[in-house]
Amino acid sequence: MNADARSASLIEIEHDAYEVPGVVLLTMNRPDAFNALSEALLDELQSALTEIGRSDARVVVIAGAGRAFCAGHDLKEMRAAPSLAYYQRLFARCTKLMMTIQRLPQPVIARVQGIATAAGCQLVAMCDLAVAADSARFAVSGVNLGLFCATPSVPLSRNLSRKAALEMLLTGEFIDAAEAKQQGLVNRVVPADALDAELARLAASICAKPVEAVSAGKGLFYRQLEMGIEAAYQLAGQTMACNMMDDSALEGVQAFIEKRAPEWKR
Known part of the structure; x- marks a missing residue:
């Protein structure tokens, strides 16, 4: 430290x-x-x-x-x-x-x-x-x-x-x-x-969580709060779709399917 x-x-x-x-x-x-x-x-x-x-x-x-x-x-x-x-x-x-x-x-x-x-x-x-x-x-x-x-x-x-x-x-x-x-x-x-x-x-x-998911999630959380529900869902869907294409999400989902711990890059 x-x-x-x-x-x-x-x-x-x-x-x-x-x-x-x-x-x-x-x-x-x-x-x-x-x-x-x-x-x-x-x-x-x-x-x-x-x-x-x-x-x-x-x-x-x-x-x-x-x-x-x-x-x-x-x-x-x-x-x-x-x-x-x-x-x-x-x-x-x-x-x-x-x-x-x-x-x-x-x-x-x-x-x-x-x-x-x-x-x-x-x-x-x-x-x-x-x-x-x-x-x-x-x-x-x-x-x-x-x-x-x-x-x-x-x-x-x-x-x-x-x-x-x-x-x-x-x-x-x-x-x-x-x-x-x-x-x-x-x-x-x-x-x-x-x-x-x-x-x-x-x-x-x-x-311990992937940095991309945490930072994108925080940004999405606050932006959608100021929107109407339909616009919020549109933004959330786009954010989640992009997140799903990220290496950390691909690894996390594959690890879940294979019943193992994910190996994320730090």
């Missing part, structure tokens, strides 16, 4: 994390600020993810250093230069990061401990998968400050039921990890001391 830290030390990058080849761990490194998304942190995450998207990495894990996953935007920084133009640029920058996560060919998993609030909760919702410690808590608490969490509402409304998402947005109240799993915000909840082992299992399971 190999790790490197960016010059500003706002993120740490570890390759082959959890001793799983192909897994890249990005750790937000502002523990004293609960990993609040400052402009500099947003930029470093954007740069790192863009670079990973062009690499042969298989899975990305996003984590937070210290006691929290992410407390959302840096409110002190936001109040230091209040103007409509500044806020528009800031939220556009955050939106670009969130969409980069969705468009990345690699699956992105959130590793959640402590709190994930406001844009931090948004980050969890935008990740393809999420594993949380049983002590984790989630909230979109902007309404408590007189600010509706409009941008977090976008992924929340696409992960949770409409009423569950609106309750979080309108009350600003925390939900625990068990409820987050029940509502569809996270996939798995485990004791804090088992968090990394669970992430290793999930990441290894994905890495």
Whole structure:
């Protein structure tokens, strides 16, 4: 395994994390600020993810250093230069990061401990998968400050039921990890001391699958969500037909017929 830290030390990058080849761990490194998304942190995450998207990495894990996953935007920084133009640029920058996560060919998993609030909760919702410690808590608490969490509402409304998402947005109240799993915000909840082992299992399971099927499948999944059902089926059929002609699928199907394990190229 190999790790490197960016010059500003706002993120740490570890390759082959959890001793799983192909897994890249990005750790937000502002523990004293609960990993609040400052402009500099947003930029470093954007740069790192863009670079990973062009690499042969298989899975990305996003984590937070210290006691929290992410407390959302840096409110002190936001109040230091209040103007409509500044806020528009800031939220556009955050939106670009969130969409980069969705468009990345690699699956992105959130590793959640402590709190994930406001844009931090948004980050969890935008990740393809999420594993949380049983002590984790989630909230979109902007309404408590007189600010509706409009941008977090976008992924929340696409992960949770409409009423569950609106309750979080309108009350600003925390939900625990068990409820987050029940509502569809996270996939798995485990004791804090088992968090990394669970992430290793999930990441290894994905890495064991053919890269072409995983990347094409992720892209198809999100594109079809925005379509009508007939157009979605057309796109899915075309994707599956092309996938069937791929060497990995041909080998997988032949291996199934011959009752043996597939021998995929890594």
